Amino acid sequence: MTDLTNIQANISHLSPISTEEMALFFELGLLRKFKKNALVLRQGEDISPFMFIKRGCLMTYHEDEAGFKHVIQFGVAMWWTGDLQSMQDNTLSYYGIKAISPTEVYSFDQARFETLVSAAPGFERYFRLLFQKSLINHQKRIIRNISFSAEQRYEAFVSTFPKLEQLVPQKYVASYLGITPEFLSKMKARFYRQKD
Amino acid sequence: MTDLTNIQANISHLSPISTEEMALFFELGLLRKFKKNALVLRQGEDISPFMFIKRGCLMTYHEDEAGFKHVIQFGVAMWWTGDLQSMQDNTLSYYGIKAISPTEVYSFDQARFETLVSAAPGFERYFRLLFQKSLINHQKRIIRNISFSAEQRYEAFVSTFPKLEQLVPQKYVASYLGITPEFLSKMKARFYRQKD
DNA sequence: CGAAAATTTGACATGACTCAACTGGAGTGG
DNA sequence: CCACTCCAGTTGAGTCATGTCAAATTTTCG
Secondary structure: OHHHHHHHHHHHOOOOOOHHHHHHHHHHOEEEEEOOOOEEEOOOOOOOOEEEEEEEEEEEEEEOOOOOEEEEEEEEOOOEEEOHHHHHHOOOOOOEEEEEEEEEEEEEOHHHHHHHHHHOHHHHHHHHHHHHHHHHHHHHHHHHHHHOOHHHHHHHHHHHOOOHHHHOOHHHHHHHHOOOHHHHHHHHHHHHHHHO | OHHHHHHHHHHHOOOOOOHHHHHHHHHHOEEEEEOOOOEEEOOOOOOOOEEEEEEEEEEEEEEOOOOOEEEEEEEEOOOEEEOHHHHHHOOOOOOEEEEEEEEEEEEEOHHHHHHHHHHOHHHHHHHHHHHHHHHHHHHHHHHHHHHOOHHHHHHHHHHHOOOHHHHOOHHHHHHHHOOOHHHHHHHHHHHHHHHO
16 A cells, blocks of 8 residues: 555655546556566557556667667656657557566556546646656756766766666666667776776 | 737647637747847846747757857747746756847746646646657657767758758757767768769 | 676777868958 | 958868777576
8 A cells, every 4th residue: 555655645746646636547557567578568569558667677778770779768666668659649669668677567558648637637737747857857868968978978877876777787778878888898897997 | 910820720739729728828928039149048047938939049058067068959930948947946047048040939937837837728738748749859869869870960950950950050050969060060071072 | 507698808990079270251340 | 342350160180989899708597
């Protein structure tokens, strides 16, 4: 039970959510569980949910024609992930999503998401504010990408998500930062050598 | 008058807006005009509006400690610009905004924006969808930043915003792409040399 | 334990940056 | 209408950050 009240508290932090609205959330959200390394969503799939992470860690990536995977997001507990575009328009998913650790999510497909926001004004406002906040973070990330060196980006990443550093394989961190795994490895070696 | 119905049509494209809601928009939105090269918002200012561009072109940038300006967005007619974070929390603006050409905007400070979204559910939904769409575009831009070469990013920019190429000084385009003006100049020279 | 994947390390290649010199318009004042 | 300045843009030489490829090592996991 504390899990659920945690979630309500977390969501209400952005926009007050009534008990009825919260009940609707749990009624519409499909609870799904994934093992470590499970594929949550295959890129190119025709149905693409938007998911609230109850527990665990998910990674969202896009695989280009050359077969390279580019990580665009790590999602942890109390965050949302999914392919928004595909969820909204029912187009084939542009991203793939993979479980980095054992994960549970509440999953909303387009119809259920639409029901949630139209039946519960608190959620409509919540998502407006959530996307607004997320947009701000994306803008900051773009600024880091265009103005920081790889080393500065790495430091920013570590200080923003200290725990992910342990959890996530380095090659995905490298991809998230926009550098090669080899270069990340060299950077870290240099970094720790300096500390002695 | 056609101007106004144009705006209503454009906004209603995302979320149906009633005539009363639209009237509220024009009542709350302060019409402001800027000359070419005018400073619309000074970075560090304590009041930071969110603006709907009626006509013209604005550029949003962040200036770092070393004095370098990093362009994060060009805004054209029917788009929104502003420092969302600063508008929402009333913190000092992180961005500066400058008019690239003569521009008119409808400007909403935090109180007026809040009034608009709480009094007009159509606008609450509109902004949820607007931010959702914008988020999608920002994610795509991040992918381009981490996976494309400078040349590929330039090509993507030109094909996405063909008109801006003419309008905006090159050095700002370079900053938007995350490269130096010199390098952009060399890239273009190479590009056009190949075409002959 | 053994195979496959992730990480590290090294030699070399290159895309993009720096700095400085040069060119060419766009304004401005005489 | 010219002369002057002042940016924006161009070009070139040299440098540095980061990438590529391949081999060695470590970790993961069946």
